[in-house]
Amino acid sequence: MPSKDKSIIPLMETLYSNFTNTETTIADFFIHNNKKQDFSAESISRKLFVSKASLSRFAQKCGFKGYREFVYRYEQTFNEEIQNVGKLKKNVLSTYQKLLDKSxxxxxxxxxxxxxxxxxxxxxxxxxxxxxxxxxxxxxxxxxxxxxxxxxxxxxxxxxxxxxxxxxxxxxxxxxxxxxxxxxxxxxxxxxxxxxxxxxxxxxxxxxxxxxxxxxxxxxxxxxxxxxxxxxxxxxxxxxxxxxxxxxxxxxxxxxxxxxxxxxxxxxxxxxxxxxx
The missing domain is CATH 3.40.50.10490 (Glucose-6-phosphate isomerase like protein; domain 1)
Incomplete structure (x- = not known):
């Protein structure tokens, strides 16, 4: 499978119940984000109104050494293309494919x-x-x-x-x-x-x-x-x-x-x- 299949989004989803309120805010941003942007600690901390330390703790809870490693993995597997599915059949099949990718x-x-x-x-x-x-x-x-x-x-x-x-x-x-x-x-x-x-x-x-x-x-x-x-x-x-x-x-x-x-x-x-x- 292509490298994008190794997205870290499924990992964040499985850990979701363990996150604090602040960490949930961070997770929601990365899970639902659909465009490339500045993911530096400075930029994201300002955007989400969280501290850099919170970003670091969040990354570590996800299994990374720190926020920089987390962002590297996230950017590496980020899919810039936004799917715009009109037909129901294609939508359903696309969703199954996403599930297979996550699996x-x-x-x-x-x-x-x-x-x-x-x-x-x-x-x-x-x-x-x-x-x-x-x-x-x-x-x-x-x-x-x-x-x-x-x-x-x-x-x-x-x-x-x-x-x-x-x-x-x-x-x-x-x-x-x-x-x-x-x-x-x-x-x-x-x-x-x-x-x-x-x-x-x-x-x-x-x-x-x-x-x-x-x-x-x-x-x-x-x-x-x-x-x-x-x-x-x-x-x-x-x-x-x-x-x-x-x-x-x-x-x-x-x-x-x-x-x-x-x-x-x-x-x-x-x-x-x-x-x-």
Whole structure:
């Protein structure tokens, strides 16, 4: 992908909930800015009525050594062209492309490979999700079950609570929540952690407090700052991550998993043919 796909805007979006009021002002400016200009500390501090020290702290919270490094990355990946989309079809497809670009930026290949190895290690795997995230949890189960993984999706709040008694140190629990604020999913992950399970959350919200009870935080792209984000299926960025994770899992001991997949698909076809006879 071209270098502009490595925009730092998705990183700012995932960290948004951790920013102070001043840092939110700074983030909003860089996220919504659509033209090249003087991004020096002197210029931006005057424009936003913030101190240079605030700009420096903001840059460091984003993972940079200082504001100068942050601006260098921002200018390096800045896209001067403003999209002016008239037709709905082109608008929707353009938004999906932006989501893919953001997913490319946020995807941590080493992390997903590490998680695929966890899937092989633990005896029980539970995938939690409510609403749209629940649909992804069910899709996760179907996809990975075909590769021989002992996985169960839990998409009901009451069953999620009851399921906590089945969790122990041999369990891996994965929670899907786009906002990172779905209480039943967060509480279930906390309970799982207390029972010494391995826990993973897949979310767009890189809230630092999630590290207290999640061993891995897998970040997904968000649409809140895209022009028509409200018409894009919220499952899409989560499914992108699931697909990449699926590829890593399939690639580990490929021949065995491919054989298992062919067997399950053949069995499904046989059952369908039997029903049609």
């Amino acid at each position: 490319y930026t946020l995807t941590d290949e080493a992390q997903l490979k590490r998680i695929s190895e966890m899937l092989l290690k633990y005896k029980k795997v539970y995938v939690y999700g409510i609403g749209s995230s629940g649909i992804v949890a069910m899709e996760f189960k179907i996809r990975f079950m075909r590769l021989g993984l002992n996985v169960e999706s839990v998409v009901d709040a009451h069953i999620m609570q009851m399921n906590s008694v089945l969790i122990d140190e041999d369990t891996l629990v994965i929670g899907f929540t786009v906002s990172g604020k779905t209480k039943i999913v967060l509480n279930s992950l906390k309970e799982a952690k207390l029972r010494k399970a391995k826990t993973i959350i897949i979310t767009s919200n890189n809230d630092f407090s999630l590290h207290d009870f999640c061993d891995e935080i897998v970040l997904i792209a968000v649409t809140k700052n895209l022009a028509i984000g409200n018409v894009i299926s919220p499952q899409f960025p989560m499914l992108v991550v699931v697909d990449i994770l699926y590829s890593h899992f399939l690639n580990s001991n490929y021949n065995e998993k491919a054989s298992f997949l062919n067997d399950t698909l053949s069995n499904i076809e046989f059952e369908l043919e039997s029903e049609l006879e």
